[in-house]
Amino acid sequence: MRLHAYFRSSTSYRLRIALNLKGLDYAIEPVNLLKSEQRGAAYRARNPFAGVPMLEAAGRDRAQSLAILEWLDEAYPDRPLLPADTEDRFTVRELAYGIASEIHAVNNLPVLKYLKDPLGHSQDEIDTWYRHWLAKTFVPVEQRLAQLGIGDFLFDAPGLFEVVLVPQMYNAHRFDFDFSAFPRMTAIERACLALPAFERAHPDNQPDTPEGS
Known part of the structure; x- marks a missing residue:
């Protein structure tokens, strides 16, 4: 997995925590929001939302942090983020x-x-x-x-x-x-x-x- 993220982005921070809690290996690809790197043509071609985080996982680029968190819990059910009840x-x-x-x-x-x-x-x-x-x-x-x-x-x-x-x-x-x-x-x-x-x-x-x- 590769996590495209900005150090101070709260949504990127969410994903880092969740990946760590689940014990999943990932590499960080920094995206500098202050330099608008997320709006570059190459990045937007992969993530039309032009933001962070973006997670490369299971053969596709995934955007929107809450959707990624829900996907992580479904794809990697060990150490769940949501309770059973x-x-x-x-x-x-x-x-x-x-x-x-x-x-x-x-x-x-x-x-x-x-x-x-x-x-x-x-x-x-x-x-x-x-x-x-x-x-x-x-x-x-x-x-x-x-x-x-x-x-x-x-x-x-x-x-x-x-x-x-x-x-x-x-x-x-x-x-x-x-x-x-x-x-x-x-x-x-x-x-x-x-x-x-x-x-x-x-x-x-x-x-x-x-x-x-």
């Missing part, structure tokens, strides 16, 4: 999809660039935008976790929810989001980051991580 699977999807669709969709790099140019917003205004959409979804996620009475992870081991949550929290820290009112999410993040699969996937530990970043 139907209701538990719904719980995982409710929380993970909420973060992926409600936060990432409005806070990804193309959106932030559009806010700055051509719309002309200042960086302070963009940061306020970012934190607003974080809070809109993180608050109900934290409330749901409180209702469920979770421990270190949503269920017995990290899965799809943690794979989606931890990268989004990484981004939130970069934008100085205040997590003091989110003890359950913070506990999950702490437990995950202590695991080798998450440590190896961290943006600080990638082949394209700039020195001093």
Whole structure:
């Protein structure tokens, strides 16, 4: 497998975590989003969505991180990302999809660039935008976790929810989001980051991580 990724991309981070949790071997092919390498003709010919991640696996190029995660669980069922119970699977999807669709969709790099140019917003205004959409979804996620009475992870081991949550929290820290009112999410993040699969996937530990970043 070859994972086309950018070190700081939260969707790339998701895939690295999932591949590590499943114990699958893969090589990283860096794609520099700041230099718009994902928009080059050769890359777009393989991935019309012109983004990351893209996973070369089983004879084809695969785009869209949630679709890839679901495919991984079906193609490599060992160490599943989703629990066996139907209701538990719904719980995982409710929380993970909420973060992926409600936060990432409005806070990804193309959106932030559009806010700055051509719309002309200042960086302070963009940061306020970012934190607003974080809070809109993180608050109900934290409330749901409180209702469920979770421990270190949503269920017995990290899965799809943690794979989606931890990268989004990484981004939130970069934008100085205040997590003091989110003890359950913070506990999950702490437990995950202590695991080798998450440590190896961290943006600080990638082949394209700039020195001093």
